[in-house]
Amino acid sequence: MSQVLLEARQVCKHFGGVKALSDVSLTIHAGEIYGLIGPNGAGKTTFFNCLTGLYVPDGGGFELAGKPLQADAPQKAAALGIARTFQNIRLFAQMTALENVMVGRHVRTRAGVIGAILRNRATREEEAAIRRRAEELLHYVGIADRACDLARNLSYGDQRRLEIARALATEPKLLCLDEPAAGMNGAETEALKVLIEGIRRDGTTVLLIEHDMKLVMGLCDRLAVLDYGQKISENVPAVVQKDRRVIEAYLGEVPEDA
Amino acid sequence: MKHPFLHALLRLPRHSGVLAVSGSLLLLALPIVAMWGGQAWVRILDFAILYVFLALGLNIVVGFAGLLDLGYIAFYAVGAYTYALLASPHLGLHLPFWVILPCGAMLACLFGVLLGAPTLRLRGDYLAIVTLGFGEIIRIFLNNLNAPLNITNGAQGINLIDPIAIGAFKLSGRTDIWVYSLNGPQKYYYLLLLLCTGVVVINFRLQHSRIGRAWQAIREDEIAARAVGINTRNMKLLAFAMGASFGGVAGGVYSAMQGFISPESFALNESIMVLAMVVLGGMGHIPGVILGAVLLAVLPEALRFGVVPVQQVLFGKVLVDPESLRMLIFGLALVLVMRFRPAGLWPSPERQRELAEAKS
Numbered sequence: 001m002s003q004v005l006l007e008a009r010q011v012c013k014h015f016g017g018v019k020a021l022s023d024v025s026l027t028i029h030a031g032e033i034y035g036l037i038g039p040n041g042a043g044k045t046t047f048f049n050c051l052t053g054l055y056v057p058d059g060g061g062f063e064l065a066g067k068p069l070q071a072d073a074p075q076k077a078a079a080l081g082i083a084r085t086f087q088n089i090r091l092f093a094q095m096t097a098l099e100n101v102m103v104g105r106h107v108r109t110r111a112g113v114i115g116a117i118l119r120n121r122a123t124r125e126e127e128a129a130i131r132r133r134a135e136e137l138l139h140y141v142g143i144a145d146r147a148c149d150l151a152r153n154l155s156y157g158d159q160r161r162l163e164i165a166r167a168l169a170t171e172p173k174l175l176c177l178d179e180p181a182a183g184m185n186g187a188e189t190e191a192l193k194v195l196i197e198g199i200r201r202d203g204t205t206v207l208l209i210e211h212d213m214k215l216v217m218g219l220c221d222r223l224a225v226l227d228y229g230q231k232i233s234e235n236v237p238a239v240v241q242k243d244r245r246v247i248e249a250y251l252g253e254v255p256e257d258a
Numbered sequence: 259m260k261h262p263f264l265h266a267l268l269r270l271p272r273h274s275g276v277l278a279v280s281g282s283l284l285l286l287a288l289p290i291v292a293m294w295g296g297q298a299w300v301r302i303l304d305f306a307i308l309y310v311f312l313a314l315g316l317n318i319v320v321g322f323a324g325l326l327d328l329g330y331i332a333f334y335a336v337g338a339y340t341y342a343l344l345a346s347p348h349l350g351l352h353l354p355f356w357v358i359l360p361c362g363a364m365l366a367c368l369f370g371v372l373l374g375a376p377t378l379r380l381r382g383d384y385l386a387i388v389t390l391g392f393g394e395i396i397r398i399f400l401n402n403l404n405a406p407l408n409i410t411n412g413a414q415g416i417n418l419i420d421p422i423a424i425g426a427f428k429l430s431g432r433t434d435i436w437v438y439s440l441n442g443p444q445k446y447y448y449l450l451l452l453l454c455t456g457v458v459v460i461n462f463r464l465q466h467s468r469i470g471r472a473w474q475a476i477r478e479d480e481i482a483a484r485a486v487g488i489n490t491r492n493m494k495l496l497a498f499a500m501g502a503s504f505g506g507v508a509g510g511v512y513s514a515m516q517g518f519i520s521p522e523s524f525a526l527n528e529s530i531m532v533l534a535m536v537v538l539g540g541m542g543h544i545p546g547v548i549l550g551a552v553l554l555a556v557l558p559e560a561l562r563f564g565v566v567p568v569q570q571v572l573f574g575k576v577l578v579d580p581e582s583l584r585m586l587i588f589g590l591a592l593v594l595v596m597r598f599r600p601a602g603l604w605p606s607p608e609r610q611r612e613l614a615e616a617k618s
Binding site for chain 2: 052053054078090094103109127130167169170
């Protein structure tokens with residue numbers, strides 16, 4: 001078995017009386033594509049938000065590569081190597097595609113105010129490296145030709161790709177994608193699948209929330225299924241697909257003689 | 259490109275050395291030319307540059323980081339009072355300007371952080387209200403810190419503030435250079451021009467740096483900015499601190515130039531005026547902000563000089579008081595600009611493109 005990258009232990013999150021997550025534990029291995037599925041409102045995005053520091057869990061916690069992950073703020077999670085995209089795309093709309101990715105390099109670069117004002121050699125070199133890396137990433141996700149367009153003017157699919165490029169710019173160990181295929185047509189989804197497989201091949205572990213079952217089953221090495229804030233199944237796609245509790249969660253109770 | 263001509267025009271200054279040189283010469287000759295119209299015109303020029311300086315400082319907070327600050331003039335007041343207290347007979351201190359101006363900048367910076375720290379979670383209208391209150395608090399403090407211990411001399415203000423001087427060379431009074439005799443306002447003009455050039459360079463370099471991008475990201479989407487690892491707290495405090503420091507320096511120079519300051523000069527309408535310069539010119543776009551500041555500083559004054567003679571020629575007597583007419587036209591101009599050019603008179607190319615797209 002390969003190395004454990006992320007371990008979630010009994011993560012709980014309540015909103016008033018609603019238990020959005022109760023005792024969710026799961027293990028993600030390095031180099032995996034791990035899927036997180038479940039009906040609407042099951043707590044998938046809440047889990048993401050806890051993991052990426054947007055919410056602070058009420059109980060339990062995470063371990064990243066053996067070290068406790070104390071991410072009570074998103075910027076800390078990003079610094080520790082967890083990058084994410086958003087279900088409803090959150091790009092910097094008035095900045096160009098290239099600038100969006102360059103912002104992603106912020107957490108891995110150092111230049112401060114003095115450097116920016118003096119524009120000394122180190123700052124200029126860092127700036128050139130930021131630009132170079134951002135261009136590479138745009139090329140990597142396949143939207144290099146849109147580099148100078150404002151993010152808001154990109155097509156929906158390209159915006160999704162740009163968000164992935166921006167997340168990759170932070171050099172994540174774990175890339176969390178929140179419904180990347182939502183609203184995409186078949187061809188776009190197929191291209192996205194190729195991209196995600198490429199990202200894994202290049203050494204980044206992927207955690208994927210997705211409703212497109214065809215994509216999830218074809219792409220993920222393992223899956224966890226959430227329902228009403230609880231993990232009801234965790235296994236390889238072929239097993240999860242046949243799991244009675246999963247079928248019930250999606251389709252309602254199955255009669256005995258079915 | 260929808261406006262190739264406009265684009266060529268906007269790019270011209272950057273590519274043409276000739277234009278840069280002639281522009282600089284024009285700026286250098288301006289106070290000497292303005293002197294033909296009287297010393298008052300030179301003072302108007304001084305204030306125009308001072309406002310450019312202030313507007314560029316506020317532009318860091320409002321334009322780059324997107325934090326609506328309605329109390330900016332408080333930092334200007336802090337700088338001005340720092341200078342006045344450390345270089346006037348009021349406390350009997352007469353420190354040199356190169357000690358006081360950095361002190362003023364630092365103190366203003368501290369106040370910037372003091373204002374920034376408790377308002378980090380606020381945005382938009384809420385932030386505007388808190389900053390507005392902060393600006394007023396500073397002014398009221400200045401107004402009342404004359405008892406039991408007389409620190410600011412209250413509403414009477416501080417008089418006889420030392421001019422900026424290097425050894426025996428003072429920026430006030432006349433200096434003969436070769437055949438020409440430079441007066442005080444002209445010398446301050448050159449000082450302000452020098453400082454202002456520095457601020458333009460700093461603004462420009464900040465905008466096109468890692469820091470500037472982080473500010474813009476925060477302005478666009480704070481949650482996304484945090485998710486890519488930007489420490490929004492530090493970046494916002496940095497914007498407040500930098501904007502405030504520039505306000506502090508501007509205040510110090512103002513104090514030295516005027517020789518007299520009172521809390522009255524730092525009222526809310528001054529904050530609004532500086533904000534109007536930033537918004538009218540084109541938020542976040544440095545040439546736009548400069549244009550906005552120059553226009554709003556010079557036009558009302560020009561109007562004040564123009565209205566009386568024009569009315570006398572037309573009607574034989576003064577029908578409308580120039581002061582009230584000034585505010586009337588000023589208000590109308592603001593409304594018209596916001597109606598027809600909502601992104602400002604000279605917005606950044608990106609925003610211009612965006613407006614063009616919205617129309618088509």
